[in-house]
Amino acid sequence: MYDKTKAVCFSGHRTLYEPQEVIENRLEQTVRDCIFKGADTFIAGGALGFDMLAEHLILRLCLEYPHIRLALALPCPPEQQTLKWNDQQKAEYKDIMERANYWSVLSKTYTSDCMLSRNRVMVDNSSTLIYYLRQNRGGTFYTVNYARKMGLYLLRI
Numbered sequence: 001m002y003d004k005t006k007a008v009c010f011s012g013h014r015t016l017y018e019p020q021e022v023i024e025n026r027l028e029q030t031v032r033d034c035i036f037k038g039a040d041t042f043i044a045g046g047a048l049g050f051d052m053l054a055e056h057l058i059l060r061l062c063l064e065y066p067h068i069r070l071a072l073a074l075p076c077p078p079e080q081q082t083l084k085w086n087d088q089q090k091a092e093y094k095d096i097m098e099r100a101n102y103w104s105v106l107s108k109t110y111t112s113d114c115m116l117s118r119n120r121v122m123v124d125n126s127s128t129l130i131y132y133l134r135q136n137r138g139g140t141f142y143t144v145n146y147a148r149k150m151g152l153y154l155l156r157i
Helices: 020-036 050-064 087-099 114-124 138-150
Strands: 007-012 041-044 069-074 102-105 128-132 153-156
Touching: 007 050, 007 114, 007 138, 020 050, 020 128, 041 050, 050 069, 050 087, 069 087, 069 114, 114 138, 128 138, 138 153
Parallel strands: 007 041, 007 128, 041 069, 069 102, 128 153
Antiparallel strands: none
16 A cells, blocks of 8 residues: 555644644645655545644645555544534545545444544654644544654654
8 A cells, every 4th residue: 555654644723823834834844754755655644633634734745746656544434533623624524535545444332432543553654753733632642652652753743
């Protein structure tokens, strides 16, 4: 399927604490650096906020670098993950799913730990984590610590 040593995953808050343009610029430079160093597979979790920024960026960069791929690791069925989202967010999610190179649903139903399980799967199948962390709590904090424990190369946005 793909070479884990060339795979990069993303984790970040749903709420962005700096202007979106600032985060996007830092994220783009970091992703381009990874591509330059050989990364070709980028794994994201389909969440609002940082994940969607990363997904849109990878889809845009696929036009410039046709060898790179976007893989989505979805924590539960899309209709359950997006249950509380507005129509625009759901449409954006659907568009990303349709344009991703591949995606998988990791749990047959939403559970209280399906998001953390999804994050572990992404870390377990990558060599690098690009993350946006501004609060030392929650899913991203857990994921960064797990990635550190698993020996991933960590890149903070």
